[in-house]
Amino acid sequence: MTIVGEIDLYTAPRLQSEFARVLEESRTTHVVIDMSGVEFCDSTGLNVLLSVLKRLKERGGVLELAAPPPAVQKILQVTGLDSVFTVHKAVPEELLTSEPQ
Template sequence: MDREAVGTADLGRLRVEVRQVGHTAVFTPSGELDHHTADVLAEPLGAAVDAGVTRLVIDCANLAFCDSTGLNVLLGARLRVEAIGGAVHLAAMRPTVARVFEITGAEAVFTLHDTLDQALQD
Protein backbone atom coordinates (compact mmCIF):
# COMPACT_ATOMS: atom_id res chain seq x y z
CA MET A 1 0.00 0.00 0.00
CA ASP A 2 1.08 3.53 -0.70
CA ARG A 3 1.51 5.37 2.60
CA GLU A 4 2.16 9.07 2.48
CA ALA A 5 2.19 11.57 5.34
CA VAL A 6 -0.23 14.37 4.62
CA GLY A 7 0.02 16.54 7.71
CA THR A 8 -0.11 16.97 11.45
CA ALA A 9 -1.87 19.17 13.96
CA ASP A 10 -0.85 19.68 17.56
CA LEU A 11 -2.36 21.43 20.58
CA GLY A 12 -0.11 20.29 23.41
CA ARG A 13 -2.21 17.46 24.79
CA LEU A 14 -3.36 16.14 21.41
CA ARG A 15 -1.40 15.56 18.24
CA VAL A 16 -3.10 14.30 15.08
CA GLU A 17 -1.19 12.82 12.18
CA VAL A 18 -3.06 12.55 8.89
CA ARG A 19 -2.02 10.43 5.94
CA GLN A 20 -3.55 8.95 2.84
CA VAL A 21 -3.46 5.16 2.34
CA GLY A 22 -4.94 4.43 -1.05
CA HIS A 23 -8.41 5.99 -1.02
CA THR A 24 -8.53 6.08 2.78
CA ALA A 25 -7.68 9.03 5.03
CA VAL A 26 -6.01 7.76 8.20
CA PHE A 27 -6.06 9.93 11.32
CA THR A 28 -3.81 9.07 14.25
CA PRO A 29 -4.66 11.11 17.34
CA SER A 30 -2.14 10.84 20.19
CA GLY A 31 -3.00 12.11 23.65
CA GLU A 32 -6.26 13.39 25.07
CA LEU A 33 -9.33 14.15 22.96
CA ASP A 34 -11.55 16.43 25.02
CA HIS A 35 -13.34 19.78 24.91
CA HIS A 36 -10.00 21.64 24.91
CA THR A 37 -8.46 19.67 22.04
CA ALA A 38 -11.43 18.52 19.94
CA ASP A 39 -10.77 20.99 17.11
CA VAL A 40 -7.34 19.46 16.54
CA LEU A 41 -9.12 16.35 15.24
CA ALA A 42 -12.35 17.95 14.01
CA GLU A 43 -10.62 20.26 11.53
CA PRO A 44 -8.70 17.61 9.54
CA LEU A 45 -11.70 15.25 9.62
CA GLY A 46 -13.90 18.02 8.20
CA ALA A 47 -11.29 18.91 5.58
CA ALA A 48 -11.14 15.29 4.42
CA VAL A 49 -14.91 15.08 4.06
CA ASP A 50 -14.96 18.46 2.29
CA ALA A 51 -12.38 17.04 -0.14
CA GLY A 52 -14.70 14.12 -0.89
CA VAL A 53 -12.89 11.40 1.05
CA THR A 54 -15.49 8.76 1.90
CA ARG A 55 -13.43 6.32 3.97
CA LEU A 56 -12.01 7.63 7.23
CA VAL A 57 -9.97 5.45 9.58
CA ILE A 58 -9.16 6.69 13.08
CA ASP A 59 -6.19 4.84 14.57
CA CYS A 60 -6.95 5.07 18.30
CA ALA A 61 -3.86 3.15 19.51
CA ASN A 62 -2.28 6.30 20.98
CA LEU A 63 -5.49 7.94 22.16
CA ALA A 64 -5.28 7.95 25.95
CA PHE A 65 -8.59 9.67 26.72
CA CYS A 66 -11.81 10.65 24.98
CA ASP A 67 -14.63 12.61 26.61
CA SER A 68 -18.11 13.38 25.30
CA THR A 69 -16.84 16.28 23.19
CA GLY A 70 -14.34 14.00 21.50
CA LEU A 71 -17.06 11.42 20.96
CA ASN A 72 -19.23 14.12 19.37
CA VAL A 73 -16.41 15.00 16.96
CA LEU A 74 -16.31 11.39 15.80
CA LEU A 75 -20.10 11.13 15.60
CA GLY A 76 -20.26 14.37 13.61
CA ALA A 77 -17.64 13.11 11.16
CA ARG A 78 -19.59 9.87 10.85
CA LEU A 79 -22.80 11.71 9.97
CA ARG A 80 -21.05 13.91 7.41
CA VAL A 81 -19.21 11.09 5.67
CA GLU A 82 -22.22 8.77 5.67
CA ALA A 83 -24.22 11.53 3.96
CA ILE A 84 -21.85 11.19 0.99
CA GLY A 85 -21.86 7.38 1.04
CA GLY A 86 -18.84 6.75 3.25
CA ALA A 87 -17.95 5.41 6.66
CA VAL A 88 -15.75 5.98 9.69
CA HIS A 89 -13.71 3.06 10.97
CA LEU A 90 -12.14 3.04 14.43
CA ALA A 91 -9.08 0.90 15.09
CA ALA A 92 -7.07 -0.26 18.10
CA MET A 93 -9.04 1.44 20.87
CA ARG A 94 -7.51 1.30 24.34
CA PRO A 95 -9.83 -0.02 27.08
CA THR A 96 -10.34 3.44 28.64
CA VAL A 97 -11.46 4.90 25.31
CA ALA A 98 -13.49 1.82 24.38
CA ARG A 99 -15.37 2.17 27.67
CA VAL A 100 -16.77 5.58 26.61
CA PHE A 101 -18.14 3.99 23.44
CA GLU A 102 -19.61 1.05 25.39
CA ILE A 103 -21.30 3.25 28.00
CA THR A 104 -22.87 5.54 25.41
CA GLY A 105 -23.73 2.83 22.89
CA ALA A 106 -21.69 4.63 20.24
CA GLU A 107 -19.80 1.43 19.46
CA ALA A 108 -22.91 0.25 17.62
CA VAL A 109 -22.73 3.02 15.00
CA PHE A 110 -19.05 2.68 14.06
CA THR A 111 -17.14 -0.09 12.37
CA LEU A 112 -14.58 -1.21 14.97
CA HIS A 113 -11.33 -3.05 14.28
CA ASP A 114 -8.79 -4.55 16.67
CA THR A 115 -5.85 -3.23 14.65
CA LEU A 116 -5.09 -0.56 12.10
CA ASP A 117 -4.05 -3.20 9.57
CA GLN A 118 -7.49 -4.83 9.87
CA ALA A 119 -9.19 -1.48 9.35
CA LEU A 120 -7.12 -0.82 6.25
CA GLN A 121 -7.87 -4.26 4.80
CA ASP A 122 -11.62 -4.13 5.42
Protein backbone atom coordinates (compact mmCIF):
# COMPACT_ATOMS: atom_id res chain seq x y z
CA MET A 1 0.00 0.00 0.00
CA THR A 2 1.09 3.56 -0.59
CA ILE A 3 0.17 6.57 1.51
CA VAL A 4 0.76 10.11 0.25
CA GLY A 5 0.13 13.54 1.71
CA GLU A 6 -0.64 14.25 5.33
CA ILE A 7 -1.84 11.79 7.96
CA ASP A 8 -3.51 13.95 10.57
CA LEU A 9 -6.73 14.56 12.46
CA TYR A 10 -8.57 15.34 9.24
CA THR A 11 -7.29 12.52 7.02
CA ALA A 12 -6.88 9.73 9.59
CA PRO A 13 -10.56 8.65 9.58
CA ARG A 14 -10.45 8.11 5.82
CA LEU A 15 -7.20 6.15 6.13
CA GLN A 16 -8.67 4.07 8.97
CA SER A 17 -11.73 3.29 6.83
CA GLU A 18 -9.58 2.25 3.89
CA PHE A 19 -7.47 -0.05 6.04
CA ALA A 20 -10.61 -1.56 7.58
CA ARG A 21 -12.02 -2.22 4.12
CA VAL A 22 -8.82 -3.84 2.86
CA LEU A 23 -8.47 -6.02 5.95
CA GLU A 24 -12.14 -6.99 5.86
CA GLU A 25 -12.20 -7.86 2.17
CA SER A 26 -9.01 -9.89 2.17
CA ARG A 27 -7.14 -12.40 4.23
CA THR A 28 -4.04 -10.24 4.01
CA THR A 29 -1.63 -10.86 6.84
CA HIS A 30 1.41 -8.98 5.55
CA VAL A 31 1.13 -5.29 4.74
CA VAL A 32 3.98 -3.03 3.69
CA ILE A 33 3.18 0.67 3.57
CA ASP A 34 5.23 2.87 1.25
CA MET A 35 5.42 6.13 3.18
CA SER A 36 7.81 7.94 0.83
CA GLY A 37 5.04 10.36 -0.17
CA VAL A 38 3.93 11.22 3.37
CA GLU A 39 4.56 14.88 4.09
CA PHE A 40 3.34 14.94 7.69
CA CYS A 41 2.12 12.48 10.31
CA ASP A 42 0.71 13.44 13.71
CA SER A 43 -0.34 11.33 16.70
CA THR A 44 -3.71 10.60 15.09
CA GLY A 45 -1.94 9.09 12.10
CA LEU A 46 0.33 7.07 14.34
CA ASN A 47 -2.73 5.73 16.15
CA VAL A 48 -4.20 4.56 12.84
CA LEU A 49 -0.99 2.70 12.04
CA LEU A 50 -0.94 1.15 15.51
CA SER A 51 -4.54 -0.01 15.20
CA VAL A 52 -3.76 -1.65 11.84
CA LEU A 53 -0.73 -3.31 13.38
CA LYS A 54 -2.90 -4.64 16.20
CA ARG A 55 -5.53 -6.03 13.80
CA LEU A 56 -2.88 -7.71 11.69
CA LYS A 57 -1.16 -9.22 14.74
CA GLU A 58 -4.50 -10.63 15.88
CA ARG A 59 -4.58 -12.67 12.68
CA GLY A 60 -0.91 -13.59 12.90
CA GLY A 61 0.23 -10.91 10.49
CA VAL A 62 2.72 -8.07 10.30
CA LEU A 63 2.78 -4.44 9.28
CA GLU A 64 5.95 -2.90 7.88
CA LEU A 65 6.67 0.72 7.06
CA ALA A 66 8.91 1.57 4.12
CA ALA A 67 10.74 4.72 3.08
CA PRO A 68 9.42 7.16 5.66
CA PRO A 69 10.79 10.64 4.96
CA PRO A 70 13.15 12.15 7.56
CA ALA A 71 10.39 14.06 9.41
CA VAL A 72 8.27 10.92 9.79
CA GLN A 73 11.32 8.83 10.71
CA LYS A 74 12.10 11.35 13.47
CA ILE A 75 8.55 11.07 14.86
CA LEU A 76 8.86 7.28 14.88
CA GLN A 77 12.19 7.54 16.73
CA VAL A 78 11.02 10.13 19.28
CA THR A 79 7.92 8.09 20.12
CA GLY A 80 9.82 4.79 20.20
CA LEU A 81 7.58 3.39 17.48
CA ASP A 82 10.60 2.62 15.30
CA SER A 83 11.08 -0.37 17.62
CA VAL A 84 7.40 -1.37 17.40
CA PHE A 85 7.18 -1.33 13.60
CA THR A 86 9.60 -2.91 11.17
CA VAL A 87 10.87 0.14 9.30
CA HIS A 88 12.72 -0.14 5.98
CA LYS A 89 14.76 2.78 4.65
CA ALA A 90 13.45 2.01 1.16
CA VAL A 91 10.59 0.03 -0.33
CA PRO A 92 11.67 -3.63 -0.39
CA GLU A 93 12.94 -4.58 -3.85
CA GLU A 94 10.47 -7.44 -4.29
CA LEU A 95 7.57 -4.98 -4.00
CA LEU A 96 8.84 -2.62 -6.68
CA THR A 97 7.76 -4.96 -9.45
CA SER A 98 4.20 -5.25 -8.13
CA GLU A 99 1.30 -3.13 -9.28
CA PRO A 100 0.41 -0.39 -6.74
CA GLN A 101 -2.78 -0.91 -4.77
